[in-house]
Amino acid sequence: MTLIDGLHHIQIAAPRGSEPVLRQFYANVLGLTEVAKPSLLAARGGAWFKGPGLELHIGIEEPFAPARKAHPGFLVSDLDALAERLTAAGFEITPADPAELPGYRRFHSHDPVGNRLEFISPS
Numbered sequence: 001m002t003l004i005d006g007l008h009h010i011q012i013a014a015p016r017g018s019e020p021v022l023r024q025f026y027a028n029v030l031g032l033t034e035v036a037k038p039s040l041l042a043a044r045g046g047a048w049f050k051g052p053g054l055e056l057h058i059g060i061e062e063p064f065a066p067a068r069k070a071h072p073g074f075l076v077s078d079l080d081a082l083a084e085r086l087t088a089a090g091f092e093i094t095p096a097d098p099a100e101l102p103g104y105r106r107f108h109s110h111d112p113v114g115n116r117l118e119f120i121s122p123s
Contacts, residue, residue, distance in 0.1 A: 010054070010072045013061035014113045019047050021112045022058055029089045030074075030082075032056065066114030079105050079121040098123070 014022055026032045032049035036042070045060040056072065076082050083093050086109055096106045096118075106120040 008055065009048075009057050011057040011059055012067060012072065012111075012115050013064060014046065014058050014115070015064035016045060016060050016062060018113050019045060019058075023047055025089075025112050026056065026058075029085060029091075064113070066110070067116055068114075069116065071108070071116040071118050073106075073118040073120050076119045076121045079107070079119060082119055083107060 023034060026047070026049045027034050030051075032051045035048045035050050035055075037046070037048050046058045048058070049056045054074070086093055091109050093107045093109045096108065098105065101120075103123055104120050105123045106118055109117050109119070111117060
């Protein structure tokens with residue numbers, strides 16, 4: 001018996017003052033929609049975003065160290081189009097070995113503050 005019904009959100013960290021560049025990346029490059037944080041939480045900085053079936057919270061952490069191994073895995077319908085979009089925006093992508101996760105194509109990249117991200121699509 002599981003006691004968990006689903007996933008409400010994923011939170012990643014960012015340094016103070018990085019909100020503008022993160023808004024540009026998550027909203028304009030990845031196409032997520034920014035949502036208002038509750039007023040008590042908004043004073044802490046950061047930003048929240050929504051997409052189909054997901055919510056991403058970015059919290060301010062000091063001192064900040066980007067997540068190099070831990071990462072959200074975003075399900076993507078058109079992996080090639082996203083790879084092109086990220087590359088055009090100046091972000092490197094690293095294809096993953098298909099043998100590691102049979103049945104999926106995927107790659108890794110990083111957000112503007114260095115957090116590792118995975119983008120995955122059924123093959």
